[in-house]
Amino acid sequence: MKKNVRKAVIAGNWKMNKTPAEAIELIDAIKPLVKDADCDVVVGVPYVCIPAAVEAVKGSNIKVSAENVHWAESGAFTGEISVPMLKAVGAEYVIIGHSERRQYFGETDETVNLRTKAALAGGLKVILCVGELLAEREQGITFETVSKQIKIDLAGVSAEDVKNNVIVAYEPVWAIGTGKTATSDQAEEVNAYIRTVIAGLYGEEVAEGTTIQYGGSMNAANADELLSKVNVDGGLIGGASLKANDFAAIVAAASK
Ligand code: PEP
Numbered sequence: 699m700k701k702n703v704r705k706a707v708i709a710g711n712w713k714m715n716k717t718p719a720e721a722i723e724l725i726d727a728i729k730p731l732v733k734d735a736d737c738d739v740v741v742g743v744p745y746v747c748i749p750a751a752v753e754a755v756k757g758s759n760i761k762v763s764a765e766n767v768h769w770a771e772s773g774a775f776t777g778e779i780s781v782p783m784l785k786a787v788g789a790e791y792v793i794i795g796h797s798e799r800r801q802y803f804g805e806t807d808e809t810v811n812l813r814t815k816a817a818l819a820g821g822l823k824v825i826l827c828v829g830e831l832l833a834e835r836e837q838g839i840t841f842e843t844v845s846k847q848i849k850i851d852l853a854g855v856s857a858e859d860v861k862n863n864v865i866v867a868y869e870p871v872w873a874i875g876t877g878k879t880a881t882s883d884q885a886e887e888v889n890a891y892i893r894t895v896i897a898g899l900y901g902e903e904v905a906e907g908t909t910i911q912y913g914g915s916m917n918a919a920n921a922d923e924l925l926s927k928v929n930v931d932g933g934l935i936g937g938a939s940l941k942a943n944d945f946a947a948i949v950a951a952a953s954k
Contacts, residue, residue: 703928703931704906704907704908704909704931705736705737705738705909705931706737706738706909706925706931706932706933706952706953707737707738707739707740707865707909707911707931707932708735708737708738708739708740708932708933708935708945708948708949708952709739709740709741709742709763709791709793709825709865709867709911709932709933709934709935709939710740710741710742710935710936710939710940710945711742711765711793711796711913711934711935711936711939712741712742712743712744712747712765712939712940713744713765713798713936714744715744715940716743716744716747716940717746717747718746718747718749718750718751719750721743721747721750721751721754722750722751722753722754724940724942725741725751725754725755725760726754727942728741728760728942728945728946729754729755729758729760731942731943731945731946731949732758732759732760732945732946732949733758733759734953735759735949735950735952735953736952736953736954737932737949737952737953738759738761738932739759739760739761739949740760740761740762740763740790740791740825741755741760741761741762741763741939742763742764742765742791742793742825742939743762743763743764743765744765745764745765745779748762748764748784748787748788748789749787749788752787752788752789761790761791762788762789762790762791763789763790763791763792763793763825764779764784764789764791764792764793764822765792765793765796766779766792766793766794766796766799766813767779767780767781767784767792767794767813767816767817767822768780768781768813768816769809769812769813769815769816770816771816780816781816781817781819781820781821781822782820784820784822785820785821785822789822790822790823791822791823791824791825792813792817792822792823792824792825793825793827793867793934794810794813794814794817794824794825794826794827794851795807795810795813795814795826795827795828795847795851796827796869797827797829797869797871797874798874801871807846807847807850807851808850810826810847810850810851811850811851811852811853811854814826814851814852814855814864815854815855818855818859818863818864822863823863823864823865824863824864824865825865825867825911825934826851826852826864826865826866826867827867827869827913827934828844828847828848828851828866828867828868828869828892829843829844829847829868829869829870829871829874829913829914830843830844830870830871830872831843831871831872832871832872835870835872840870840888841888841891844868844888844891844892844895845891845895848866848892848895848896848899849895849899852864852899857900857901857904860896860899860900860904860908861900861903861904861907861908862907864908864909865908865909865910865911865931865932866892866896866908866909866910866911867910867911867912867913867934868885868888868889868892868910868911868912868913869912869913869914869934870884870888870914872914873913873914873915874913874914874915874936875915875936875937876914876915877915878914878915879914879915879916879917879920879924880912880914882920882923882924882926882927882930883927885912885924885927885930886927886928886929886930889910889912889927889929889930889931890928890929892910892929893905893906893908893910893929896908909931909932910929910930910931911930911931911932911933911934912924912930912932912933912934913933913934913935913936915936915937916933916934916935916938916948917935917937917938917944917948918938918943918944918947918948918951921933921947921948921951921952922951922954925951925952925954932952933948933952935948
């Protein structure tokens with residue numbers, strides 16, 4: 699990593715895995731392994747695990763994230779969870795716009811934008827996921843795709859929030875859970891491009907201060923190489939975040 703540029707953020711996305719008891723077990727295993735991390739460490743856990751996870755991380759350097767949030771404060775939205783609910787149980791971050799939400803649950807850039815604005819207004823930090831489908835990469839429209847996502851997803855979000863409270867996670871959809879990692883050059887190319895899009899919207903200073911992660915089959919073996927790139931400010935980690943040693947190895951790579 700190059701900590702002189704921006705502090706890295708390594709965030710796990712556990713997806714639909716772990717019961718509360720299993721969450722405590724995994725966090726207890728991760729805690730001693732990452733206690734000297736020189737990067738921020740976040741675990742994104744299922745809603746029902748948040749209270750147990752918040753209790754388990756007490757006194758450590760690990761923060762807890764939700765994996766989604768609704769934009770309304772309350773109301774007739776069966777099955778949904780609001781920002782005040784997440785705040786009440788101690789979540790500090792929320793992952794928004796993950797490709798699985800976009801792909802399987804009808805998430806659009808418009809709803810990602812509503813969720814992002816509500817989360818920020820309510821005091822949560824946002825990990826905003828963007829990334830192209832395999833077909834979009836093959837059609838040569840990766841840049842257009844992520845540019846459109848960033849512009850719509852961040853519409854109405856202040857420069858201050860983008861710099862301090864938003865982490866952008868570039869996650870090429872073809873690399874998520876597939877074992878196919880983007881090469882470090884591919885990750886760097888798109889992360890650098892995303893920074894230019896943010897610069898166009900908010901100016902150079904905000905763009906230089908914004909954390910832009912890579913996500914997509916990052917693991918203990920490839921983290922060093924990916925994180926060595928100047929525009930890769932950490933990672934959003936799915937599968938490897940469920941194994942304490944693998945997650946800790948990525949945190950160690952980001953702490954170098
Ligand atoms: C993710 O779910 O955000 C992700 C990057 O998953 P994986 O690391 O398993 O590809």
